[in-house]
Amino acid sequence: MKRLLFPLLFGAVALLAPGRSWAQDKPVLNTAPPGTRPTPPVQPTPAPVYTEPTPQQPATTDPGYTPAPATAPTPAALPQPSPYSPSGLELPGREQERKAAQQHADMYTKLFVYSGIGLGYSSYYGYSNFNFSISPALGYRINDRLSVGPGISYAYNYYGVDNGSGSNSTNSSVSTSSFGVKLFAQLRVIDQFFIHAEYESTRAQFLAVDQYNQYVGTVSRQVQTPLLGVGYRSQISNRAAADIVLLYNFQDNYNSIYPNPVIRFNFLFNIGH
Numbered sequence: 001m002k003r004l005l006f007p008l009l010f011g012a013v014a015l016l017a018p019g020r021s022w023a024q025d026k027p028v029l030n031t032a033p034p035g036t037r038p039t040p041p042v043q044p045t046p047a048p049v050y051t052e053p054t055p056q057q058p059a060t061t062d063p064g065y066t067p068a069p070a071t072a073p074t075p076a077a078l079p080q081p082s083p084y085s086p087s088g089l090e091l092p093g094r095e096q097e098r099k100a101a102q103q104h105a106d107m108y109t110k111l112f113v114y115s116g117i118g119l120g121y122s123s124y125y126g127y128s129n130f131n132f133s134i135s136p137a138l139g140y141r142i143n144d145r146l147s148v149g150p151g152i153s154y155a156y157n158y159y160g161v162d163n164g165s166g167s168n169s170t171n172s173s174v175s176t177s178s179f180g181v182k183l184f185a186q187l188r189v190i191d192q193f194f195i196h197a198e199y200e201s202t203r204a205q206f207l208a209v210d211q212y213n214q215y216v217g218t219v220s221r222q223v224q225t226p227l228l229g230v231g232y233r234s235q236i237s238n239r240a241a242a243d244i245v246l247l248y249n250f251q252d253n254y255n256s257i258y259p260n261p262v263i264r265f266n267f268l269f270n271i272g273h
Contacts, residue, residue, distance in 0.1 A: 109239075109270040114139045114149065114184070116245070116266040122259025127207065127215075128160040129259050137184055139268075145188045153180045153200055155257050159207055176205035176218055178257050180225075192234070196245050198227040204257045223257055226250045231266070239270040 118133035137151025155178040180202030188194045201224055208219045229247035236242060243266040249258045 108141060108144050109272050110141050111272045112139045112141070112147075112268055112270045113137075114151070114266060114268050116243075116264045118155075118258065118262055118264040120259045120262050122256075130158045131257070131259055132156045132158075133258065133264075135182065135264075137182070139184075139186075147186045149184060151182050151184060153182055153202065154178070155180075155202065155204070157205075157257065172215070174207060174215065174218065176207075178202050178204035178223075180204070180223075186231075192232055194231050194233065196227075196229055196231045196247065198225075198247070200225040200227070202257055204255075206255070221255075223255050224251065225256070225258060227258070227262060229262070233268070241268040242266070243268065 113136070115136040116134065118131070118135070120129075120131040120133075122129045122131075133153060133155040135151055135153040137149050139147045139149035141147045157176045157178070159174045159176070160172075180200050182198050182200035184196065184198045186194050186196050201222065203220060204223045205218050205220050207215055208217045210216050227247040227249055229245060231243050231245035233241050233243050243264075245264040245266055247258075247262040247264065249256055249260050249262055252260050
């Protein structure tokens, strides 16, 4: 019996020995405490990137900067329909054409106020005559070149009178006033140059002299005065202008109330549409 047990024990030991070695060759899990585990490496922070400034986004070096989103255009900034452009879109040059047409319309309205200030000086038979006149009028444009209209006039004349000769001569001064009505016409020739014509009927005061050409007083009579000349217009704005006019008085005699040459400074202001 002992002989049988010994071989059996020897065989059992031989069978158990490889199993133990196989168990030792299996991988062993890491059973170290949690605090002893290695920490992962820290990644480096990326360098800041500079961005070029734009009208919508300022320059920044902060990588965490987030630009504000672009705002949508407000309704006021969008093209708006108009009587000239129902779609709200403007074709190239249309706005300039419309402004030019509006400027032309303002410059050439049908009605305008035309007031003039005149100066003149002359001398007859020893009498010096200084003249000042004002003549407001209402003008009507038949077209862009031709204008006509009625007006009124007032003329002031200052005379220097020399009575006698030699040691008996005396100097004195006399002033007269004249009122009248007129019609005028203007024709624009080229650019701002125009021809100006007037015909005036005036109740005028004149000096009265005797047979020796000596001053004795004043006398009133009706005078017809035709004037013709040229002028130049300086545009102040779309509706206002200033003219300088040089006229010739065809009634240049003792009945004249406007001594030659007649220089006037006129002002024009457009009214209406």
